[in-house]
Amino acid sequence: xxxxxxxxxxDAQGRIAxxxxxxxxxxxxxxxxxxxxxxxxxxxxxxxIGAFKLRGAMNTLLRLREEGSxxxxxxxxxxxxxxxxxxxxxxxxxxxxxxxxxKQASAIKIAATRACGAEVVVTETRQIAEASVAGLIDTGAxxxxxxxxxxxxxxxxxxxxxxxxxxxxxDAVFAPCGGGGLMSGTFLATRLARPEAKVFATExxxxxxxxxxxxxxxxxxxxxxxxxxxxxxxxxxxxxxxLHYLKQLDGLYEIAEDExxxxxxxxxxxxxxxxxxxxxxxxxxxxxxxxxxxxxxxVLVILxxxxxxxxxxxxxxxxxxxxxxxxL
Amino acid sequence: xxxxxxxxxxDAQGRIAxxxxxxxxxxxxxxxxxxxxxxxxxxxxxxxIGAFKLRGAMNTLLRLREEGSxxxxxxxxxxxxxxxxxxxxxxxxxxxxxxxxxKQASAIKIAATRACGAEVVVTETRQIAEASVAGLIDTGAxxxxxxxxxxxxxxxxxxxxxxxxxxxxxDAVFAPCGGGGLMSGTFLATRLARPEAKVFATExxxxxxxxxxxxxxxxxxxxxxxxxxxxxxxxxxxxxxxLHYLKQLDGLYEIAEDExxxxxxxxxxxxxxxxxxxxxxxxxxxxxxxxxxxxxxxVLVILxxxxxxxxxxxxxxxxxxxxxxxxL
Numbered sequence: 001x002x003x004x005x006x007x008x009x010x011d012a013q014g015r016i017a018x019x020x021x022x023x024x025x026x027x028x029x030x031x032x033x034x035x036x037x038x039x040x041x042x043x044x045x046x047x048x049i050g051a052f053k054l055r056g057a058m059n060t061l062l063r064l065r066e067e068g069s070x071x072x073x074x075x076x077x078x079x080x081x082x083x084x085x086x087x088x089x090x091x092x093x094x095x096x097x098x099x100x101x102x103k104q105a106s107a108i109k110i111a112a113t114r115a116c117g118a119e120v121v122v123t124e125t126r127q128i129a130e131a132s133v134a135g136l137i138d139t140g141a142x143x144x145x146x147x148x149x150x151x152x153x154x155x156x157x158x159x160x161x162x163x164x165x166x167x168x169x170x171d172a173v174f175a176p177c178g179g180g181g182l183m184s185g186t187f188l189a190t191r192l193a194r195p196e197a198k199v200f201a202t203e204x205x206x207x208x209x210x211x212x213x214x215x216x217x218x219x220x221x222x223x224x225x226x227x228x229x230x231x232x233x234x235x236x237x238x239x240x241x242x243l244h245y246l247k248q249l250d251g252l253y254e255i256a257e258d259e260x261x262x263x264x265x266x267x268x269x270x271x272x273x274x275x276x277x278x279x280x281x282x283x284x285x286x287x288x289x290x291x292x293x294x295x296x297x298x299v300l301v302i303l304x305x306x307x308x309x310x311x312x313x314x315x316x317x318x319x320x321x322x323x324x325x326x327x328l
Numbered sequence: 329x330x331x332x333x334x335x336x337x338x339d340a341q342g343r344i345a346x347x348x349x350x351x352x353x354x355x356x357x358x359x360x361x362x363x364x365x366x367x368x369x370x371x372x373x374x375x376x377i378g379a380f381k382l383r384g385a386m387n388t389l390l391r392l393r394e395e396g397s398x399x400x401x402x403x404x405x406x407x408x409x410x411x412x413x414x415x416x417x418x419x420x421x422x423x424x425x426x427x428x429x430x431k432q433a434s435a436i437k438i439a440a441t442r443a444c445g446a447e448v449v450v451t452e453t454r455q456i457a458e459a460s461v462a463g464l465i466d467t468g469a470x471x472x473x474x475x476x477x478x479x480x481x482x483x484x485x486x487x488x489x490x491x492x493x494x495x496x497x498x499d500a501v502f503a504p505c506g507g508g509g510l511m512s513g514t515f516l517a518t519r520l521a522r523p524e525a526k527v528f529a530t531e532x533x534x535x536x537x538x539x540x541x542x543x544x545x546x547x548x549x550x551x552x553x554x555x556x557x558x559x560x561x562x563x564x565x566x567x568x569x570x571l572h573y574l575k576q577l578d579g580l581y582e583i584a585e586d587e588x589x590x591x592x593x594x595x596x597x598x599x600x601x602x603x604x605x606x607x608x609x610x611x612x613x614x615x616x617x618x619x620x621x622x623x624x625x626x627v628l629v630i631l632x633x634x635x636x637x638x639x640x641x642x643x644x645x646x647x648x649x650x651x652x653x654x655x656l
Binding site (some may be wrong): 030045046050107108111115149199238268269272273306309310313316318319320321322325 | 358436596598600634646647649
C-alpha cells in the first residue's frame, strides 16, 4: 500500500494547476451572526464538472503520464461526480474513458459524462458496475478508483490546502465522508498547512459505515446502496488506505436526514449557491461541535459539490425548513 | 413628472458605491457552446438582500438625505424584494421603515424584512397594502415607490452600467419587466455606455400587462395578482414614467410558464447559482432573439435576484426539464 504524505498534496497542487478552478471562498454574515462564529466555505460546487472530484482524477491521470504509464484507455465505476471527473480528465489528456454507471444514477449525470466524450456503460447494479472494470483492466486500461488511490487522495486534498493557503484561520475543518478520499486528503492538507486545526468528518446516520468501522475497528461494508439524500456519500465502505487517515480524525458526526435537508435549504438560501446535500450535511456537525466551544471559532467547510438531480431537488424542498432560523 | 436621464445612473452609481455589492459576471461554457453565442449574466442574485432592488432603494434614500429631505420614517408596499431593500437601506441610514406586505407573500420574505429592523404590517390584499401607505405619508413618512420613482429607476440602472463598464461587449441586453423600474434603468444605462446595443424586456405571458400596454398604447392594469411562477414581476401595471422608456425598447418577449421553469432549472444547473424564475425567464427571450441572428452575438442578461421560497422551489422542480438540452 502506497501511503500518502502531506507533500503529495503540494505536488498534486502543482500538477493540476491551471487545469482545475481555484474555487472561491464563500461566507454569510447572516449565518455568522446567527451562530456567533465564523464559517468559511470552500466552494467546490463551483469547480469544473461541479465537484471536487476533478482534482483527484486529474492528479491521477497526470501522474500516470509523468511516469510514462498512461495507457490509451482509462476506466472507472461511479454513480456520480467521479464519473464526470474521469471523463473530463481523460478528454483533457487525449485518452479514451469508459465509465460503468449503475442505472439508478440520475439521467443528468449519465448525460454529462457522455458529454465529456466518455463511453458510458449503464449496469443493472452498483456491484455489476464495480465488477465490470476487471475486464477492461485485463485489456490494459488504467482503473481510476474513486477513493482508494493515493493520487486521488492527494488531489482531493488540494481543495483544503488552497483554502488554508488563502488565509482561512481555521480552528476546525469539516468535510463529508463517503469512501474517505476527500476526508483523507483534507486531513493531510490540514496537518501540513494548519496543524493546530481539528479535522472532523460527517456522514449520514443511515449510511454510517465509516462510523461503524471506527467503532469496531473493522471495515464495515453496507450490503446495499443506502438511500440517503446525501447521494455523494452512498459508498458501501471505506478502504484500508482511507481508514488509516480516518482513525486520526478528531471526530466523526452522524447526521440525520432531516438535518441534512434543513442545512441544504439554509445554505442554498444564505449563499445563493447550489449546494449538494452531501456538502450541506457538514453544517449539522459544525453546529454540534460549536456547542462545545466557549469562544468564537473559525470553521472551514469543504462544499464538495453542486450537482443535484431534479428528483433530489423535489426531496429537498418538500418541507419548509426556512421557517426555523439557524442557531446553536 | 421628473424624467430620468442617463447621467442620473452615473450619479446613482457614485452615491451607492460601497453600500451595494459590485456583483460578479457569470457565464457557462456549456451554454455558450450549446447556443453558439456568448451569454454573460450580471449576478444581482448575489447582491445584498439577494436582489437588485437594494440599488434603487439605497439611491433614493441617499438622494433624500442629500436634499435634506429624509424624514425620520420611510414606508413602502411590496410582496417581495423591494420590502427588504427599503428595510435594509433605512437601517443603514438610521431611519425607521414601515413596510406593508400582502399576506400572500412568502413567510421567509416577511421574516427577512423584519430581520432588517423594519416594522412589517401584513395586509389582506395587495390593494390594501398599496392603499395603506397613504396614512403614513400624511404623518410625514417618505413613500418609496417600487418603480415609479426617478431615483429608484436610476439606482436599478447601475447593475447594467456596472456590467457594461466591466467590458461586456453586448450586442443585446435583456432584463425582466414588472413595473418597469429595472427595465427603464437598464435601457438608460445601455444608451449611455453602449448605445449600439439593443435592449429587450421579457414578461410572463400570463402577466403580460406591459405587452398589452405597448400594443394598445394605454396602460393596461391587471385586476388581480397574476399567479406566474416569476413572482418578481407580479405587478399589476407599469406607470406612465416607466412606459416612456418601455416604448423605446427594441422588443418585449412574452414567455410561457413552461419556458420559465425550463430555464430556471437549466440556469441553476449550469451556473450553480440560485436564480429566481423572474431572472431565468430572460433566457427564453434571448433564445428567440438569437434565432433571428446570423452571426455570433454577445448577450448581457440581468439576473435580477435569487430569493426563492420553498413552495416555489417545489414548483420549479416538479418536472425534469434537464432531460432536454438547450439549443437554438
